[in-house]
Every structure is written in structure tokens, then in C-alpha cells.
Amino acid sequence: MLIHPAIDPVALRLGPLxxxxxxxxxxxxxxxxxxxxxxxLRHEPYASIRGDGAWSRRDVEDVLFYGVIGVVIGGRLGYCLFYKPAYYLSHPLEVFALWQGGMSFHGGMLGVVVAMLWFARARHKHWLQVADFVAPCVPxxxxxxxxxxxINGxxxxxxxxxxxxxxxxxxxxGDAPRHPSQLYQFLLEGLLLFVLLWLYARRPRRTGQVAAAFLVGYGLLRFIAEYFREPDDYLGLLALNLSMGQxxxxxxxxxxxxxxxxxxxxPQRP
Structure with a gap:
């Protein structure tokens, strides 16, 4: 039986920072x-697109910028709405207290979807093509x-x-031994999903299928991992003994x- 190492959550202190x-x-x-x-950018169909729809390094920079905004806003709002709606309805200003923690992947994903729609409209690109580009880079x-x-325990x-x-x-x-579910999720929805999705995306697929494969893959692997993760104490297990994440x-x-x-x-888009 192992003991979680007492790692200081602060990696570096520079005066007040x-x-x-x-x-x-x-x-x-x-x-x-x-x-x-x-x-x-070297993969198809992105490597072969020419003209106004061509993909460049600047597009990668911009889609990352849009995505960061979507992750932060969506992740925070998703946590407030999915996990503690009553509390944040009573304390609406604490929605903005990001330093207190509380982020939801599912909310962050919805935020990224909105960000990709925004980026696609701004760059005159097909939204599903943007989603296919982004999906293998997420895990x-x-x-x-x-x-x-x-690290935070x-x-x-x-x-x-x-x-x-x-x-x-x-x-x-407490003193009871537990599953290190963070590492299970690191291996499943992180590394394993990345390998599977990256290899899947390397071969020609219909527009939208790579993004759809991400939804299925993440959903399945996260569903499995949730059986080893302690449910949130303020929610517990819900109907059918499934967690909110499931x-x-x-x-x-x-x-x-x-x-x-x-x-x-x-039919495949040209």
C-alpha cells in the first residue's frame, strides 16, 4: 500500500507571486x-488545401487562443451548472472566483465547441473540418x-x-487505501485516447468522423474510469448508481x- 506524496501545490514562489x-x-x-x-498541418486533408481555405501556423495559434477562452469559460460555467447549481444561484459572484477551483471537462468541451464555431466563422472554414483538426490534439x-x-492529491x-x-x-x-483514479484517467482518456485517435485521424475519413470518434472514445473511457473515482461528496451516486460524470x-x-x-x-466534401 502506497502513501500519496505530500507535494506542495505551489511549484515556485517569486515574492508575492x-x-x-x-x-x-x-x-x-x-x-x-x-x-x-x-x-x-502535414496530415490530409489539411496539407492539400489551397487558396482561402488553406491552413497555416497562424491558424493553429488562433484556434489555440479561441480554445483557451472556451476551456476556461465553459469549464467554469459547466462546473457551476452541472455540479453545484443551487449553491452558485445563491452566490452568483463566486462563479468568477476561479482561484477557488472547480472546472468541468464537459463544460469545457461545450466551451471549445462554441470557440471552434467562432473560429470557423472568422476564418471562413467548415466547422466540422476545424473539429476534426482539433480533436486528436486534445487528449x-x-x-x-x-x-x-x-500532484494536488x-x-x-x-x-x-x-x-x-x-x-x-x-x-x-481518510486512512483507507484508494484507487489512484487520476492516473487511470491519465492513461485512459489521456494517453490511450491520444494514440487511438491520432492513428485513426492519419487515414482519410469523412468530414466530422474524427470529431465524432473523439466523443465516443472519451465518453467510453471516462465512463469506465468513473467506476474507480470517488463521486463528489455533495452529489454521491445518482440514478442506477452512476456518477454525474457517467x-x-x-x-x-x-x-x-x-x-x-x-x-x-x-458524400465526402471536396
Missing amino acids: SIHWYGITYLVAFGLFFWLGLRR TGLAAGRIGNF ELWGRVADPALPWAMVFRGA WLCLPMIALGAGLWWWFGRL
């Missing part, structure tokens, strides 16, 4: 997105975020069998599967 590990993981996530985005950022969760897993070699005691979660994944899976099938039936 504190740089947190979680903030560093966000920077790593954005840096990985930019690096992978530049490599996506490594999710992986970085889960490392931040592990938050979002720990459910109680595990003490005989499990990697069972871990988290400070603040209920939010179900429409993702259904929508992604339906869109993937539908896009496969449409």
Missing part, C-alpha cells in the same frame, strides 16, 4: 496542443490535467482492496456514435 503545479500542467497542455497542431492536454490532479479514487499493489492513501481522504458521458457516446454513422453516409 505563486506558481502552482496545476497552472503549469495547463501550460503544458496548451504547449502540447500547439506542437501537435503544427504536425496536423494529451487531458493527460496533463490529470497529472495536476494527482484531489479527485482521488474509491476505496480499493489493500492487496492492490498500487492502492494509495490520500491525505484528506451520466454526462452517456449523451456524448450516443451523439458521437450517431454522428459517426451519419457522416459516413454523406
Whole structure:
């Protein structure tokens, strides 16, 4: 049985300025997105597009900028609406208290969808083409975020069998050994999803199918990981003994599967 290391959440202090590990993981996530985005420019169909619709380094920079805005705003609003709606309706100004923590992936994803629509309109690009470009670059950022969760010792897993070699005691979660669910999510919805989606996107696909595959892949892997993650104490398990995260994944899976099938039936866009 392992003990979670007591890692100071502050990585560096420069006078009154504190740089947190979680903030560093966000920077790593954005840096990985930019690096992978530049490599996506070499993939089809982006490498062959000419004229006004051609993709460039500036497009990668701008879609990252739009995406950062979408992640922050959508992630925060999603957390407030999906997880603590009654509290934030009573304390509306605390919605803006980002330093108190509280972000939702599903809300961040909706924010990124709006950001991609905004970017596509501004650049006169097809929205689904933008979504296909972005999707394979996202999982490594999710992986970085889960490392931040592990460093902070938050979002720990459910109680595990003490005989499990990697069972871990988290400070603040009692003395019971638990699953290091942050690392499970790092491996599943981070690294595994990245490898599968990157390889899938390398071959010609119908417009929209890569983005749809992301919805299915993330939804399935997050749904599985939630069985090892401790539900939020203010929510617990909901209907059918599923967590809020699992209920939010179900429409993702259904929508992604339906869109993937539908896009496969449409004629390929020139």
C-alpha cells in the first residue's frame, strides 16, 4: 500500500507571486496542443488545401487562443451548472472566483465547441473540418490535467482492496487505501485516447468522423474510469448508481456514435 506524496501545490514562489503545479500542467497542455497542431498541418486533408481555405501556423495559434477562452469559460460555467447549481444561484459572484477551483471537462468541451464555431466563422472554414483538426490534439492536454490532479492529491479514487499493489492513501481522504483514479484517467482518456485517435485521424475519413470518434472514445473511457473515482461528496451516486460524470458521458457516446454513422453516409466534401 502506497502513501500519496505530500507535494506542495505551489511549484515556485517569486515574492508575492505563486506558481502552482496545476497552472503549469495547463501550460503544458496548451504547449502540447500547439506542437501537435503544427504536425496536423502535414496530415490530409489539411496539407492539400489551397487558396482561402488553406491552413497555416497562424491558424493553429488562433484556434489555440479561441480554445483557451472556451476551456476556461465553459469549464467554469459547466462546473457551476452541472455540479453545484443551487449553491452558485445563491452566490452568483463566486462563479468568477476561479482561484477557488472547480472546472468541468464537459463544460469545457461545450466551451471549445462554441470557440471552434467562432473560429470557423472568422476564418471562413467548415466547422466540422476545424473539429476534426482539433480533436486528436486534445487528449494529451487531458493527460496533463490529470497529472495536476494527482500532484494536488484531489479527485482521488474509491476505496480499493489493500492487496492492490498500487492502492494509495490520500491525505484528506481518510486512512483507507484508494484507487489512484487520476492516473487511470491519465492513461485512459489521456494517453490511450491520444494514440487511438491520432492513428485513426492519419487515414482519410469523412468530414466530422474524427470529431465524432473523439466523443465516443472519451465518453467510453471516462465512463469506465468513473467506476474507480470517488463521486463528489455533495452529489454521491445518482440514478442506477452512476456518477454525474457517467451520466454526462452517456449523451456524448450516443451523439458521437450517431454522428459517426451519419457522416459516413454523406458524400465526402471536396
